[in-house]
Amino acid sequence: MKYDKVFRNPDKVRQLSMAINRVCKHSWHIMEICGGQTHALAKYKIEELLPDKIRMIHGPGCPVCVTPVGIIDMALSLARRENVILVSFGDMMRVPGSKDDLLTVRAEGGDIRMVYSPLDALTIAQNNPNKEVVFFAIGFETTAPIHALTIEESYRRKITNFSLLTSLFLVPPAIYSLMRDKDCQLDGILAAGHVCSITGIEEYKNLALSLKVPVAITGFEPFDLLYGIYKCVLLLENKQYIVENAYSRAVTFEGNVKARQLMRKYFSLTNVEWRGLGTLPLSGLCIRDKYEQYDAIKRFQLKTSHVKKERFCVSGEIMKGKMLPDTCIHFGKRCTPEHPLGAAMVSSEGVCSAFYRYKV
Amino acid sequence: MKYDKVFRNPDKVRQLSMAINRVCKHSWHIMEICGGQTHALAKYKIEELLPDKIRMIHGPGCPVCVTPVGIIDMALSLARRENVILVSFGDMMRVPGSKDDLLTVRAEGGDIRMVYSPLDALTIAQNNPNKEVVFFAIGFETTAPIHALTIEESYRRKITNFSLLTSLFLVPPAIYSLMRDKDCQLDGILAAGHVCSITGIEEYKNLALSLKVPVAITGFEPFDLLYGIYKCVLLLENKQYIVENAYSRAVTFEGNVKARQLMRKYFSLTNVEWRGLGTLPLSGLCIRDKYEQYDAIKRFQLKTSHVKKERFCVSGEIMKGKMLPDTCIHFGKRCTPEHPLGAAMVSSEGVCSAFYRYKV
Amino acid sequence: MCLAIPGRIIKKDTSTDGLTMAKVDFGGVIKDICIQWVDASPGDYVLAHAGVAITKVDENEALLTLQDFEKIGEYLDNMGKNEI
Amino acid sequence: MCLAIPGRIIKKDTSTDGLTMAKVDFGGVIKDICIQWVDASPGDYVLAHAGVAITKVDENEALLTLQDFEKIGEYLDNMGKNEI
Amino acid sequence: MKYTQCSLPKSKYDRIILGHGGGGKLTQSLLSDLFFPAFANPFLNQQHDGAILPVHDGRLAYTTDSFVVDPLFFPGGNIGDLAINGTVNDLLCCGVIPHYLSAGFIIEEGLPFDILKKIISSMAKAAQEANVVIVTGDTKVVERGKCDKIFINTSGIGVVRPDTQISPLNAQPGDVIIVSGQIGAHGICILSTRDNLGFETTVKSDTASLVDIVENLLSGVPEVHVIRDPTRGGLSSTLNEIASTAHVSIELEEEQIPVSEAVCSACELLGLDPLYIANEGIMLFILPGKYAEEALQLIRNSPHGKNAAIIGRVIGDEKAELSMKTSFGRKRIIDMVSGEQLPRIC
Amino acid sequence: MKYTQCSLPKSKYDRIILGHGGGGKLTQSLLSDLFFPAFANPFLNQQHDGAILPVHDGRLAYTTDSFVVDPLFFPGGNIGDLAINGTVNDLLCCGVIPHYLSAGFIIEEGLPFDILKKIISSMAKAAQEANVVIVTGDTKVVERGKCDKIFINTSGIGVVRPDTQISPLNAQPGDVIIVSGQIGAHGICILSTRDNLGFETTVKSDTASLVDIVENLLSGVPEVHVIRDPTRGGLSSTLNEIASTAHVSIELEEEQIPVSEAVCSACELLGLDPLYIANEGIMLFILPGKYAEEALQLIRNSPHGKNAAIIGRVIGDEKAELSMKTSFGRKRIIDMVSGEQLPRIC
Numbered sequence A, B: 001m002k003y004d005k006v007f008r009n010p011d012k013v014r015q016l017s018m019a020i021n022r023v024c025k026h027s028w029h030i031m032e033i034c035g036g037q038t039h040a041l042a043k044y045k046i047e048e049l050l051p052d053k054i055r056m057i058h059g060p061g062c063p064v065c066v067t068p069v070g071i072i073d074m075a076l077s078l079a080r081r082e083n084v085i086l087v088s089f090g091d092m093m094r095v096p097g098s099k100d101d102l103l104t105v106r107a108e109g110g111d112i113r114m115v116y117s118p119l120d121a122l123t124i125a126q127n128n129p130n131k132e133v134v135f136f137a138i139g140f141e142t143t144a145p146i147h148a149l150t151i152e153e154s155y156r157r158k159i160t161n162f163s164l165l166t167s168l169f170l171v172p173p174a175i176y177s178l179m180r181d182k183d184c185q186l187d188g189i190l191a192a193g194h195v196c197s198i199t200g201i202e203e204y205k206n207l208a209l210s211l212k213v214p215v216a217i218t219g220f221e222p223f224d225l226l227y228g229i230y231k232c233v234l235l236l237e238n239k240q241y242i243v244e245n246a247y248s249r250a251v252t253f254e255g256n257v258k259a260r261q262l263m264r265k266y267f268s269l270t271n272v273e274w275r276g277l278g279t280l281p282l283s284g285l286c287i288r289d290k291y292e293q294y295d296a297i298k299r300f301q302l303k304t305s306h307v308k309k310e311r312f313c314v315s316g317e318i319m320k321g322k323m324l325p326d327t328c329i330h331f332g333k334r335c336t337p338e339h340p341l342g343a344a345m346v347s348s349e350g351v352c353s354a355f356y357r358y359k360v
Numbered sequence C, D: 001m002c003l004a005i006p007g008r009i010i011k012k013d014t015s016t017d018g019l020t021m022a023k024v025d026f027g028g029v030i031k032d033i034c035i036q037w038v039d040a041s042p043g044d045y046v047l048a049h050a051g052v053a054i055t056k057v058d059e060n061e062a063l064l065t066l067q068d069f070e071k072i073g074e075y076l077d078n079m080g081k082n083e084i
Numbered sequence E, F: 001m002k003y004t005q006c007s008l009p010k011s012k013y014d015r016i017i018l019g020h021g022g023g024g025k026l027t028q029s030l031l032s033d034l035f036f037p038a039f040a041n042p043f044l045n046q047q048h049d050g051a052i053l054p055v056h057d058g059r060l061a062y063t064t065d066s067f068v069v070d071p072l073f074f075p076g077g078n079i080g081d082l083a084i085n086g087t088v089n090d091l092l093c094c095g096v097i098p099h100y101l102s103a104g105f106i107i108e109e110g111l112p113f114d115i116l117k118k119i120i121s122s123m124a125k126a127a128q129e130a131n132v133v134i135v136t137g138d139t140k141v142v143e144r145g146k147c148d149k150i151f152i153n154t155s156g157i158g159v160v161r162p163d164t165q166i167s168p169l170n171a172q173p174g175d176v177i178i179v180s181g182q183i184g185a186h187g188i189c190i191l192s193t194r195d196n197l198g199f200e201t202t203v204k205s206d207t208a209s210l211v212d213i214v215e216n217l218l219s220g221v222p223e224v225h226v227i228r229d230p231t232r233g234g235l236s237s238t239l240n241e242i243a244s245t246a247h248v249s250i251e252l253e254e255e256q257i258p259v260s261e262a263v264c265s266a267c268e269l270l271g272l273d274p275l276y277i278a279n280e281g282i283m284l285f286i287l288p289g290k291y292a293e294e295a296l297q298l299i300r301n302s303p304h305g306k307n308a309a310i311i312g313r314v315i316g317d318e319k320a321e322l323s324m325k326t327s328f329g330r331k332r333i334i335d336m337v338s339g340e341q342l343p344r345i346c
Ligand code: SF4
Pocket: A312, A313, A314, A315, A318, A325, A328, A329, A330, A331, A332, A335, A340, A341, A342, A343, A344, A345, A346, A352, F006
């Protein structure tokens, strides 16, 4: 795309960095919501381009990281069944459940397939009519409508051996939860651009107002990130608790209406557990009862196994800006990307993993 | 077994050879019925121990060799089916049908298993309940009762995915057919010891009488073969058209009654085609209608494919004593054990193959 | 989360009665993408996530963002002049 | 046809309610063989074909055969003497 | 005389069957009909348990690799030339002149002969191009389902050039890092064929033996410290290994690393990093900075080296780490990847 | 501060996963935790793309073999020592002193680490016994179902003893054939484990490297013409090959060929011929008749040669065929087997 390169242009990036330095007068904790943004900040070392006054807090926006151990265990138990093909995104493969990960179960003989798109899982279901195909449907508002689309398509194509093991999260409830902690250090928020492409801006306006926090909707290129931070700092310095769309080429006010309709058709709001944050009210989605044949938990009558709490990880604290990853006593020692103790070390989007991978 | 070695003792073998030389006054064509005997004659070079006056004719007693192309094609087509496991004795693997052999079909992906005993095929059926297991049940009177036993056992164990593709032959009708050819050169017969273990001696008495041919029931060790030939020559020289049991440690007058009962329970007499000899009336066995669910031909509604007659092999003439294998124009040239033209080159029991393998 | 990258629609696929699919060019790499949620034609850019176009990329808005950036630059330049 | 070799019954297998099986020793090689068609006990020899004992090996008959052979030898020896 | 019907002759099997690995006549015919003619040379023709080879005083380099690539045929090459080029390149990495190769085949029953023939003739061609001879070999056939069509192991022997000391241990501060071409092509090409991750791309595997480059370089530059082919695990694994073996740090310049646009795009699509993608026709050279420009020219003048670039330098740093200066002038640690790189959704 | 639940640590995978073959950290840990300690030697420790080895003027022997045995563990050995012994024996067949081995592993995802460890330690032990070092290696991991647990390729280099000329070409009339022990044990041992053909037997694989025998023999007898290990295809294939390579005929004496009773019995049970059964610790020697008894004694005095026997002789015959004098004094042609030997019912 002809604008790709532009948004990585080092000169522009440097100028934005200077601009932020100029406009930033006070100390601010700014949280980027999205793991993809965490990743990009680390990869491009963007924090080094910011004034010391600004500290970036790495948010909860990685579905791989926040999917709770109990659901991963369910996925593992499904993958171990003779008649099940478990289909997953690549990043889910190395995430540890209470004992194993999908790579291990695959090595033990489980039929586990990686796909690029949930739609590919439908093809697998059609090609394997004698097997039960379960898609491990993780995601936030960006991905959830695509999972809904697989249900819709599955119905249209009369596929009867397909279901979803869902682990679906919503961004705003997590922000509310983090911000309402009295120790929370967050001042401003970079909303996740791709989530907003679907959701639109409306609900962030309410959030900014009620939490008294400025929100900049932000993209993922180095320019986009700094532009979002610049906008956020301007709002902070001016005490404007509103939403600024700093990613207007991809985010419209109303968002993707069709996608949201589909999402609402198949999913309803529910309380879900976030790995690292605990259970938050109405913070996730589950398949509506009407479509329960597509819900792997019901279809296979899965039960959450009792998960031992022998090891602890402080990623929840990190998300609230109370700690930095490398102040965790396990960081880089017992907890590494090869043998992650906590979810935040697992996905390359995870805050601890990004910190470790791109460490100076 | 303590008598094993005895029956291979070179001194005894030499003495028998001398004895035959002494008693043999005229020229005789003696047929050993059984391919196993053909094999042993060749392996131990026993014909070289015989006087020139005696010529051994190699009979039709190899089920691998006489199974017609049409049935092999059926086996190949079954083996090609996705849901079928074809189970076979090892010797059947390389026998050419009209185009391929089982080894080729296995290489192409057919699930073909070799077993030592037909009973092992039942285990395969039990271990693969979602597959149809077909045993390629070839044999003479020795093996047919064992195939009957698999039907009995299959019923008892309630195995419903097991059937037999039968190619079952009887010795006496073949002898009658060969001997009644006006050009037939045969004077005496060595009956196949292991067949007689099952059948007993009765029907060979009638055969000897009606065909005016002496019969010596003969074993397979070098001693046994020469002992049988010795007995046969004595009968020939004395013009006694009776049966002599030269394998009395393994053959009784009444034979194996239980085995014959089982064979009769599940099989009935039928006309069958012999590769190399053509169709002979009531010369084989087929599964009784009552047990047709065990008959793969009926179960899978197999049809004999039209077999092209482009190439010819003279193994029928060889069996009648009219030709020697190495006088066949294809022998050792276009027809070798690697690329057999005819059945007699295929099995290591086959007369052409034995001739080729142990050629001087 | 939500890795999404921009690609240009090469050709809509009209062969299926189901999902609206298109061949999308991501800088020389071509992939079949479901575009039924976006109102886009060949030549348009979309943001694709997990095989589905979640939004059209608005080139006009991109230009506006860059124009805004230029203004920041000018503003800073002026500020700089003032400060020095 | 009908490769059959002699082996000695080591032990009957009484564990199954179906076929009468036995462990049979073929010169140091042991295989499970169905022996329900023969009236044989441990120590007896049977001829096994395709996993089934088709007959008991009658050791007495074996001896008789060898005795008959000895007579042929003697007969030939005498003949030889006569001829020379 | 009555002729009876009989089967058609089968002049040859058109697929590999187990018997081809049985050591008997079929094995012999496979050797004499296919392998010996394709690889013909006096050593192989000894038909011995091994080949007897003349050598002179000095040092040998010895290497081995197994090739298990799926698909067997891919844009730019196949498992056959890959197996030759891979081992030739490993020998080149030792600073030697590659001479002799062994070839061990493990073939799945049922492999069509035509496929095998194509692979063998690619091997013969690649060997000829690299000026090496296949002097000893082995073929095993396994039952269907017990291997993936065909695996090839090649080992190789080369004679060390006198007065060259090439070793990962030799990387030292002041050295520059040169890469011989655009990275990531092989890995991306293979990835593009994957069932559920696949995509259309013009990217071809870069598989090639780089004798030309190494000969040009070594004949023109008196001092080369390290030669390495960044195969599995890509640039990052290889340079990390060198850093830790030689106890030096290495600093790359992001903007200097040659990557084609299509490889970049494929990486962005799947959330992968080109630094971790496998190469099969790329070499890394580490040599004193004073020879940098001269070396670059020599490499660029070689047929396979047109896109060569100086991508970084060795620094004397206790940490023995690999880092990269980003386009924004910031330094980032490039860690070794843990296990296989997995495509990302987030 | 509130601690949130997290998963148990996994200090190590207890099975091989794909990542162990990815060229990254897991591969490194496999090497440093398992392979390097087991095979420790200064050449391997170079951690280069290949090993640099010193040689002196002369001739090298070079050989390769892949090992795909199923089951991996069998009475008498496992795939690991088999892979070492097989290649050492092939080198011995060239009349050389075996020196250096390469090891290439293809591992199926999911192989338990314990299994791998046992195999590796058997390899290390076998290498030590044969006085060879594993100097270079490679590990690939393939997806489940794409290989049968583990395949091992070993190649080997040995230095030819000065003044020895061992080659199948050298068999000549007047030579005797000596076999170093009882034949058929390995093949029968493996066959006894087959699902549907299996049987109980005391037969153990004979796998062993026969350095002892070859050293004793070559140090005592001035002229040895041929050394061969009759592996796949058995005695008959190997001797047929020699006959046709050297254009001589070979005549065996059935009664002299050492075969254990259990091997004989197993062969009778399945309708097989011991002459065609594979061996893994047996050597054939062909040498002038005048040294026959001396050679036999030297071989019998070696630990692995107690059952050695003179089993035949080379005759100058145009037909270049292998024959055997049966116990009844008759000559029978011993043909090469065509494809795999199949068990017979009739
Ligand atoms: S370093 Fe590991 S244990 Fe510590 S917070 Fe991060 S993920 Fe949790």
